[in-house]
Amino acid sequence: MTWLITGGAGYIGGHVVQQLNEAGMRCVVLDNLSSGDPARLPPDVPLVVGSTLDRAVLDAAMSAHRITGVLHIAAKKQVGESVAEPFTYYRENLAGLQTVLEAAVAAGVRNVLFSSSAAVYGMPDVDLVTESTPCEPINPYGETKLAGEWLLRAAGRAHGLSTVSLRYFNVAGAASAELADGGVANLVPMVFQRLTDGLPPLVFGDDYPTPDGTCVRDYIHVSDVATAHVAAVRRLAAATGPVALTLNIGRGEGASVSEMLAVVARVTGRDTTPEIRPRRAGDPARVVASADLIHRELDWKARHGIESMVGSAWAAWQARHPGTG
Numbered sequence: 001m002t003w004l005i006t007g008g009a010g011y012i013g014g015h016v017v018q019q020l021n022e023a024g025m026r027c028v029v030l031d032n033l034s035s036g037d038p039a040r041l042p043p044d045v046p047l048v049v050g051s052t053l054d055r056a057v058l059d060a061a062m063s064a065h066r067i068t069g070v071l072h073i074a075a076k077k078q079v080g081e082s083v084a085e086p087f088t089y090y091r092e093n094l095a096g097l098q099t100v101l102e103a104a105v106a107a108g109v110r111n112v113l114f115s116s117s118a119a120v121y122g123m124p125d126v127d128l129v130t131e132s133t134p135c136e137p138i139n140p141y142g143e144t145k146l147a148g149e150w151l152l153r154a155a156g157r158a159h160g161l162s163t164v165s166l167r168y169f170n171v172a173g174a175a176s177a178e179l180a181d182g183g184v185a186n187l188v189p190m191v192f193q194r195l196t197d198g199l200p201p202l203v204f205g206d207d208y209p210t211p212d213g214t215c216v217r218d219y220i221h222v223s224d225v226a227t228a229h230v231a232a233v234r235r236l237a238a239a240t241g242p243v244a245l246t247l248n249i250g251r252g253e254g255a256s257v258s259e260m261l262a263v264v265a266r267v268t269g270r271d272t273t274p275e276i277r278p279r280r281a282g283d284p285a286r287v288v289a290s291a292d293l294i295h296r297e298l299d300w301k302a303r304h305g306i307e308s309m310v311g312s313a314w315a316a317w318q319a320r321h322p323g324t325g
Contacts, residue, residue, distance in 0.1 A: 009036030250289025
């Protein structure tokens with residue numbers, strides 16, 4: 001089989017492509033390079049530069065490379081930006097997925113994996129979020145991911161597709177400096193940026209109903225996210241009948257913002273005493289995955305802990321920002 005990975009030159013996509021390539025699976029990447037970097041790709045993986053909204057580019061790529069499966073990772077993913085630019089997010093995330101699915105069906109593709117998000121759950125009031133926890137997204141980004149899952153299921157039923165939706169929780173870490181997250185929108189790189197600038201990390205709210213008053217999240221190493229994709233691809237490739245799965249990717253363990261800052265302090269040797277700011281609207285106190293279903297369905301389990309995530313991310317940060325050691 002040959003897999004088309006949209007967004008494969010991005011932070012998560014690059015790790016997925018590397019793992020698939022090392023597992024001996026043929027890959028082709030489609031990326032508009034708005035946040036992707038060709039340097040993340042193995043030299044033997046073809047890159048098609050183009051948009052998921054461009055049907056002609058998709059048709060040509062699927063025909064030229066004889067694509068038999070699709071991993072749709074490409075998406076806009078900043079929550080705040082989605083609130084300010086909902087048209088952009090619905091167009092890129094939902095219309096983009098629709099265009100990819102239409103091209104896949106026309107090309108006879110029967111296996112599609114979709115990158116979803118824990119943002120579909122909104123603000124769940126449960127200790128562990130299972131795949132059956134009600135989905136009540138609270139921002140356009142989460143809405144587009146939930147609507148994407150609906151569209152994927154409907155396309156699967158209508159066109160005989162086997163599908164897997166993977167709901168990512170809080171992704172961190174790096175397998176190498178080349179594959180690292182180049183942005184500073186997530187907690188760990190945000191903290192690194194503040195420390196590099198000689199500023200204290202920011203904590204938005206320390207009065208939540210959690211053990212230390214700061215938000216609790218399920219952090220998952222990006223390398224574990226990539227191995228989950230490999231497991232899902234193998235499940236799709238080996239299936240003898242239709243597959244329709246929606247699965248969390250998490251460790252099933254929570255860490256608070258204060259606990260993450262303590263790990264950053266140990267790894268970097270820096271003072272991470274934070275500056276406390278008011279709560280941000282829409283931040284739930286606790287969002288931690290149940291990872292039982294993905295273990296049962298794909299025989300997959302996260303291997304990396306918090307120290308590994310922060311340590312690998314810091315090593316990559318230092319490599320990309322000389323003089324921060």
